[in-house]
Amino acid sequence: MEWNLSQLNALPTAEKQRQWNKCLELTDRYGLKLTHQRFEALEAARKQALEAAGRLDFGGGVLDSLVYAFCDSPFVEPDAFAGLLFQMQELFYTFKSETLNALTDEELISVMERLFNGEAQGSLDYLSEVPPQRLVRIALGKEALD
């Protein structure tokens, strides 16, 4: 009775394409360079990031949420947006596990966005060094950001 949990197909292809098209419309508006091929590569990277974080995705991932959160960041270069998404996606799943699932997807992305656009000044290295306890404190409003 073999059945691998990773066989779970989170989103049908048509739904995924619809999500990607919406993201592409948005990124076009901000002059950011993103393509379907890039999305496919990001999708493959998502699977690796999930595996590295020991997680199972069942809802289609957070790629679109990350696009919405970071497309208007003043620290994003048009050519570097896809690269940023690669790293943000990986960081998201790492943080999700490090915070012991205490934060919802929405809360975590909001904190990451506020830190990245604020005190991190667009530095992913800085963001990746933020302790998980602090992420939770910020998300729960126990610590205010400048």
Next chain:
Amino acid sequence: MDALSLPPAQWQEVLSRVGPLFQDCLRRYTLGDSTSLPVEAAQQVFSALCFALRQVPQLLSGDLFVAYRQGQALLREKVVECRLSGATRC
């Protein structure tokens, strides 16, 4: 024949149909707040799902969502029976 006595090949057939039900269980487990969870937690949810399904006879022919609800109801009934019998002894 109850679900417990299904041969492995037939269990495989049940499992191949279980994806949407499993997704639904995971969604409810995370209260809709997360699109992912630790693999260990997913495995526990999956074990619980299988345990509920095993209570139901004629698993192969019916809708798995309905079978799952029937399995849950049977398990709840057993839990209540156990509690009541425990309470009577005390």
